[in-house]
Amino acid sequence: xxxxxxxxxxxxxxxxxxxxxxxxxxxxxxxxxxxxxxxxxxxxxxxxxxxxxxxxxxxxxxxxxxxxxxxxxxxxxxxxxxxxxxxxxxxxxxxxxxxxxxxxxxxxxxxxxxxxxxxxxxxxxxxxxxxxxxxxxxxxxxxxxxxxxxxxxxxxxxxxxxxxxxxxxxxxxxxxxxxxxxxxxxxxxxxxxxxxxxxxxxxxxxxxxxxxxxxxxxxxxxxxxxxxxxxxxxxxxxxxxxxxxxxxxxxxxxxxxxxxxxxxxxxxxxxxxxxxxxxxxxxxxxxxxxxxxxxxxxxxxxxxxxxxxxxxxxxxxxxxxxxxxxxxxxxxxxxxxxxxxxxxxxxxxxxxxxxxxxxxxxxxxxxxxxxxxxxxxxxxxxxxxxxxxxxxxxxxxxxxxxxxxxxxxxxx
Amino acid sequence: xxxxxxxxxxxxxxxxxxxxxxxxxxxxxxxxxxxxxxxxxxxxxxxxxxxxxxxxxxxxxxxxxxxxxxxxxxxxxxxxxxxxxxxxxxxxxxxxxxxxxxxxxxxxxxxxxxxxxxxxxxxxxxxxxxxxxxxxxxxxxxxxxxxxxxxxxxxxxxxxxxxxxxxxxxxxxxxxxxxxxxxxxxxxxxxxxxxxxxxxxxxxxxxxxxxxxxxxxxxxxxxxxxxxxxxxxxxxxxxxxxxxxxxxxxxxxxxxxxxxxxxxxxxxxxxxxxxxxxxxxxxxxxxxxxxxxxxxxxxxxxxxxxxxxxxxxxxxxxxxxxxxxxxxxxxxxxxxxxxxxxxxxxxxxxxxxxxxxxxxxxxxxxxxxxxxxxxxxxxxxxxxxxxxxxxxxxxxxxxxxxxxxxxxxxxx
Numbered sequence: 001x002x003x004x005x006x007x008x009x010x011x012x013x014x015x016x017x018x019x020x021x022x023x024x025x026x027x028x029x030x031x032x033x034x035x036x037x038x039x040x041x042x043x044x045x046x047x048x049x050x051x052x053x054x055x056x057x058x059x060x061x062x063x064x065x066x067x068x069x070x071x072x073x074x075x076x077x078x079x080x081x082x083x084x085x086x087x088x089x090x091x092x093x094x095x096x097x098x099x100x101x102x103x104x105x106x107x108x109x110x111x112x113x114x115x116x117x118x119x120x121x122x123x124x125x126x127x128x129x130x131x132x133x134x135x136x137x138x139x140x141x142x143x144x145x146x147x148x149x150x151x152x153x154x155x156x157x158x159x160x161x162x163x164x165x166x167x168x169x170x171x172x173x174x175x176x177x178x179x180x181x182x183x184x185x186x187x188x189x190x191x192x193x194x195x196x197x198x199x200x201x202x203x204x205x206x207x208x209x210x211x212x213x214x215x216x217x218x219x220x221x222x223x224x225x226x227x228x229x230x231x232x233x234x235x236x237x238x239x240x241x242x243x244x245x246x247x248x249x250x251x252x253x254x255x256x257x258x259x260x261x262x263x264x265x266x267x268x269x270x271x272x273x274x275x276x277x278x279x280x281x282x283x284x285x286x287x288x289x290x291x292x293x294x295x296x297x298x299x300x301x302x303x304x305x306x307x308x309x310x311x312x313x314x315x316x317x318x319x320x321x322x323x324x325x326x327x328x329x330x331x332x333x334x335x336x337x338x339x340x341x342x343x344x345x346x347x348x349x350x351x352x353x354x355x356x357x358x359x360x361x362x363x364x365x366x367x368x369x370x371x372x373x374x375x376x377x378x379x380x381x382x383x384x385x386x387x388x389x390x391x392x393x394x395x396x397x398x399x400x401x402x403x404x405x406x407x408x409x410x411x412x
Numbered sequence: 413x414x415x416x417x418x419x420x421x422x423x424x425x426x427x428x429x430x431x432x433x434x435x436x437x438x439x440x441x442x443x444x445x446x447x448x449x450x451x452x453x454x455x456x457x458x459x460x461x462x463x464x465x466x467x468x469x470x471x472x473x474x475x476x477x478x479x480x481x482x483x484x485x486x487x488x489x490x491x492x493x494x495x496x497x498x499x500x501x502x503x504x505x506x507x508x509x510x511x512x513x514x515x516x517x518x519x520x521x522x523x524x525x526x527x528x529x530x531x532x533x534x535x536x537x538x539x540x541x542x543x544x545x546x547x548x549x550x551x552x553x554x555x556x557x558x559x560x561x562x563x564x565x566x567x568x569x570x571x572x573x574x575x576x577x578x579x580x581x582x583x584x585x586x587x588x589x590x591x592x593x594x595x596x597x598x599x600x601x602x603x604x605x606x607x608x609x610x611x612x613x614x615x616x617x618x619x620x621x622x623x624x625x626x627x628x629x630x631x632x633x634x635x636x637x638x639x640x641x642x643x644x645x646x647x648x649x650x651x652x653x654x655x656x657x658x659x660x661x662x663x664x665x666x667x668x669x670x671x672x673x674x675x676x677x678x679x680x681x682x683x684x685x686x687x688x689x690x691x692x693x694x695x696x697x698x699x700x701x702x703x704x705x706x707x708x709x710x711x712x713x714x715x716x717x718x719x720x721x722x723x724x725x726x727x728x729x730x731x732x733x734x735x736x737x738x739x740x741x742x743x744x745x746x747x748x749x750x751x752x753x754x755x756x757x758x759x760x761x762x763x764x765x766x767x768x769x770x771x772x773x774x775x776x777x778x779x780x781x782x783x784x785x786x787x788x789x790x791x792x793x794x795x796x797x798x799x800x801x802x803x804x805x806x807x808x809x810x811x812x813x814x815x816x817x818x819x820x821x822x823x824x
Contacts, residue, residue, distance in 0.1 A: 013448050015439035016624060016633060018430070027427035036425050038460065039453040048450065055467065212428060221428060276716075282702025283695035286716040290694025293770050293803055295718070301726060302716035304688075304698040310713040310756055314726070344722055358705050391705055 001174055002037045003029050004056040008068035008077050009152060010043035021066045021150075021157055028161060032169055033177035033225065034062060044068050049080035053147065061145050062169070067152030069134035071113040077149055078119060078137070085141060087121035092135075095126055099133050127164045132156040136164070146172075179232035181207075181222040181240045184253040186404045193218050196246050200239070207236050215393050216400030217259070252407060259403045260288040266410035267298035272347040274406065276302040277315045277340035279327065280354040280370060284399045300346045305336070315339035326365070328353050330382040333371035341375050348409070349375040352402050356391045370398045374405050381405070413586055414449045415441050416468040420480035420489050421564060422455035433478045433562075433569055440573060444581055445589035445637065446474060456480055461492035465559065473557050474581070479564030481546035483525045489561055490531060490549070497553060499533035507538055511545050539576045544568040548576070558584075591644035593619075593634040593652045596665040598816045605630050608658050612651070619648050627805050628812030629671070661823060664816075671815045672700040678822035679710035684759040686818065688714040689727045689752035691739065692766035692782060696811045712758045717748070723765075727751035738777070740765050742794040745783035753787050760821070761787040764814050768803045782810045786817050793817070 005026070007019035019041055026036045037060060042052045049068070056063040068077030082089050095118035103110040117134050120126045127136030129151060137149040148165060150157045185193060190213040197220065201209040207224035222239055226232030244251050252262050267274055276285050286302030289295055303314050308327055311317040317335040325331040333351040341349025354370030361367035368387040373380050383405060387397040417438070419431035431453055438448045449472060454464045461480070468475040480489030494501050507530035515522040529546050532538050539548030541563060549561040560577060562569045597605060602625040609632065613621040619636035634651055638644030656663050664674050679686055688697050698714030701707055715726050720739055723729040728751040729744055737743040745763040753761025766782030773779035780799040785792050795817060799809040 011622060011624075013438065013451065014622065014633070014635075015435050015442065016622070018432070018435060020430070023427050023430060026425065030427065037455065038464070039425065041451040043449065052450070210423060210426065210428070221426075223426075281699075282707075282711075283698030283714055283716065286695030286718075287693075287699045290716070290718060291804065291807070295694075299694075300719040301722040302695055302714075302718075303726070304695065304702070304714035304716070306698075306702060306708055306714075307712040307756075313757075314713065314715070314755065343726065344719075345725075392703065395703070 001034050001061045001172060002059070003034050003062040003064065004038045004040070004060040005036055006049075006052050006056060006063065006065045007039065007041045008044065008049065008065055010045075010074075012041045012067075013043050019066070021152065021154060024154070024158065025064060025066075025161065027180075028166070029062075030178045030180070030223070032166070032173040033175075034169070034173055044074050044076050046076045046080045046083070049076060050084045053081055053084050057141065057145055057147070063145070063147050065147065065149045066157065067150075069117065069136075069149060069151050071111070071117050071133065075116075078116075078121070081137075081139065081147060081149065082121040085121065085139060085147070087123060087139070089119040089121055091115065091118050092120040092126055093118075095120065095135050098128065098135075102133060127160055129156055129160060131159060136160050138165070138168070176225045176227055177229055177232055179224050179226070179229060179236045181224075181236040182253075182255065183220040183222075183240060183243055183247070183251050184257075184259075185218050185220070185247060185250040186216065186252050186259060186400060186407075188218060188247070188250045190218050193220075193247070193250070197243050200242050200246055204239055207239050209239075215389065216397040249408070249411060252404075258288075258292075259400060259407070261292050263403050263406050263410070264289065264292045264295055264298060266407060267348075270410055272410070273298050273300050274348045274350060275300050275340045275344035275346035276350045276352070276402075277311075277336040278302065278304055278350075278352040278402075279306060279311070279336070280356040281352050281395050281398050281402070282306060282356075284395055285350065285352065285402050288399055288403070300344050303340055303343075311336065315343065328355055328365050328369060328371060330371050330373070330384060333373035334375065334380045334382050337373035337375035337380055347376065348406065350402055350406060351375070352398060354385075354394070354398055356394045356398075358391060368394050370394070370401070372398075372402050372405050374409055376409075381409070413446050413474055413584060414472045415446050415474040415476065416450045416452070416472040417448055418452045418454060418461075418464050418468060418475065418477045420454055420456065420461065420477055422457075422486075424453045424479075425455050431478070433564065433566060436566070436570065437476060437478075437573065440578070441474075442590045442592070442635070444578070444585040445587075446581070446585055456486050456488050458488045458492045458495070461488060462496045465493055465496050469553065469557055469559070475557070475559050477559065477561045478569065479562075481529065481548075481561060481563050483523070483529050483545065487528075490528075490533070493549075493551065493559060493561065494533040497533065497551060497559070499535060499551070501531040501533055503527065503530050504532040504538055505530075507532065507547050510540065510547075514545060539572055541568055541572060543571060548572050550577070550580070588637045588639055589641055589644055591636050591638070591641060591648045593636075593648040594665075594667065595632040595634075595652060595655055595659070595663050596669075596671075597630050597632070597659055597662040598628065598664050598671060598812055598819075600630060600659070600662045602630050605632075605659070605662075609655050612654050612658055616651055619651050621651070627801065628809040661820070664819060670700075670704075671812060671819070673704050675815050675818050675822070676701065676704045676707055676710060678819060682822055684822070685710050685712050686760045686762060687712050687752045687756035687758035688762045688764070688814075689723075689748035690714065690716055690762075690764040690814075691718060691723070691748070692768040693764050693807050693810050693814070694718060694768075696807055697762065697764065697814050700811060700815070712756050715752055715755075723748065727755065740767055740777050740781060740783060742783050742785070742796060745785035746787065746792045746794050749785035749787035749792055759788065760818065762814055762818060763787070764810060766797075766806070766810055768806045768810075770803060780806050782806070782813070784810075784814050784817050786821055788821075793821070
């Protein structure tokens with residue numbers, strides 16, 4: 001069984017909005033062993049919708065349409081699909097009752113226009129929507145192809161798919177299924193990583209391997225197929241293990257965890273606490289660490305000392321040192337790490353100073369120069385980096401390297 | 413003239429990667445008055461590619477293919493399009509010479525496989541690529557439809573489109589062109605905004621109006637058409653002005669500027685400086701302010717006092733006050749704002765304390781409760797909010813409201 005996805009809505013053809021539901025559905029379908037072969041984005045236009053669904057049904061056994069099920073005249077998915085398949089629409093009183101109840105619970109009367117959402121094509125099953133008004137629709141054609149229409153808002157689409165569609169699709173899905181594994185690495189350039197792992201993954205056609213590089217992070221995605229989930233998983237894990245051996249400590253996660261989550265986990269396991277004094281990253285490292293629920297257990301606080309005099313005033317970096325070495329130096333990074341540690345009473349202190357750009361660079365200290373330091377009670381370790389890219393990219397890479405410095409320390 | 417975009421690459425059919433080039437191209441094409449009617453994502457499969465281009469050429473006068481022009485066997489766009497249009501591919505020696513030169517400049521020899529990238533269909537123009545090896549291709553069919561093939565990496569695609577394609581498309585573009593305007597607002601819920609502006613924008617079919625709501629921000633996008641740019645712009649501006657009058661100070665930007673950029677601009681204009689003491693937002697406000705180049709002119713620093721005792725130690729909030737009122741209170745927000753102002757010497761001090769969740773809420777102070785305070789030399793203003801959503805959403809909305817508090821102060 002192959003699938004196609006049609007994302008519907010004129011706003012998805014503007015420069016401002018993008019379909020993201022298809023990424024979610026692709027992941028769900030792949031787990032069932034159903035690959036997505038094509039995606040189409042089309043406006044709320046009845047003729048174009050009919051053509052798009054018609055073309056997709058010639059190529060795929062499962063066609064999922066997303067959106068265009070709203071109450072207003074703009075929304076035409078229901079009508080287009082009913083017309084294409086030659087089904088009459090008729091009002092389903094149970095859907096009306098559910099919608100009225102929904103409005104009543106909010107102390108409102110259902111507007112007349114919503115009645116359009118209760119129109120169900122002949123022979124279709126409607127799927128109740130617990131998070132909005134538009135029901136989903138499940139239609140089958142005479143040659144047993146499936147058309148599934150889902151509402152566009154993710155909080156409505158996701159539970160409807162998982163609770164009402166997955167179980168119905170599973171028995172129709174192919175005998176082989178897919179399993180995914182991901183290895184996330186930090187500290188290795190893409191080409192260096194490729195050199196280490198290519199000889200290994202090239203031995204395998206199953207799993208398929210994809211390398212995705214982002215600033216300061218390279219991910220290896222494996223997709224294995226098998227007769228059942230256990231077999232597919234076993235295949236993915238076998239390769240993942242060999243790759244991990246080749247990469248060692250560069251691997252920081254074997255799943256969806258972010259670097260800040262992993263650092264948090266290590267801090268928790270060691271019973272350690274962390275404080276950050278940052279300059280060029282301007283609060284980004286603190287923001288990332290505190291984005292993790294429960295981070296108050298190990299993150300005590302941060303100081304963004306952007307103005308030079310605040311490095312002295314808030315973190316206690318000596319003004320003489322600042323004059324002698326300059327704000328962007330290993331010595332000042334070390335003083336920031338030690339100072340923030342002392343002032344907050346944290347077990348570990350992290351210091352970051354650098355030139356994020358676009359201005360402020362010098363021949364000595366060009367844009368992208370970043371000094372990091374990590375202090376504990378006994379010693380302070382410093383690192384110098386030179387990151388490429390614009391301000392945002394430099395700041396992001398600096399925050400990655402800073403978190404990685406903490407992770408390395410806690411690995412030992 | 414109508415356009416369709418075909419994004420090519422099997423990785424774009426995985427859950428991990430998404431086409432974003434089409435957003436850029438849509439914006440460029442709309443400026444020429446060429447609307448994008450449909451978008452297709454298809455894998456590197458010759459038959460599917462031929463079908464996708466064939467279908468699109470039946471519907472649109474301009475079909476832009478993105479990607480699949482690489483040197484390896486995986487990349488099949490060139491071959492598929494040549495076959496569809498019945499054109500022979502032949503090697504273009506000038507392209508070979510340019511590629512060889514490119515490799516030579518990097519001290520490398522061109523691999524044999526790259527020769528595939530020099531294959532040009534009969535009658536096609538090739539577009540030199542100054543930022544990569546794959547040239548673009550411009551083909552015209554017998555019925556004067558255009559097929560434009562562009563390389564996938566944005567740093568190659570964008571200059572190629574702007575420098576080599578825009579000027580060629582302009583004379584073929586329709587007589588009417590589009591102009592865009594955006595109004596960004598903060599502080600109004602979508603439904604309240606809608607109520608104020610709907611009676612106005614409904615008077616117009618040109619410009620078209622789209623309301624886009626994001627957490628803590630609602631944007632109004634206008635698209636006007638006219639015989640020339642001046643006319644289209646005049647139409648967009650006329651409506652924009654009326655909408656702005658109805659919305660007053662809720663409008664913070666009339667263009668692409670972010671709230672942090674606008675706040676920075678106001679601080680600069682007033683010669684004021686700002687410092688931030690944040691708890692639940694964990695550095696997000698400092699991070700957003702310092703993401704703007706040149707922010708060191710007005711942002712002096714921030715303190716993320718995550719642990720309770722650091723609110724006393726780093727910002728000087730009285731421990732008795734913390735005990736009496738609790739960390740999440742208007743009084744502590746005010747003490748944070750005044751304390752950080754005093755300790756940093758900034759003109760304005762901003763204080764933020766709240767419950768970001770998912771845990772830590774109480775019946776009194778449920779998740780999403782956030783107190784904000786802004787202090788100058790004379791007074792301190794506090795605000796209480798209750799934000800809905802998950803941790804990320806609460807933090808983001810709190811940062812929006814905090815920046816908005818500063819903007820409002822500086823407006824006066």
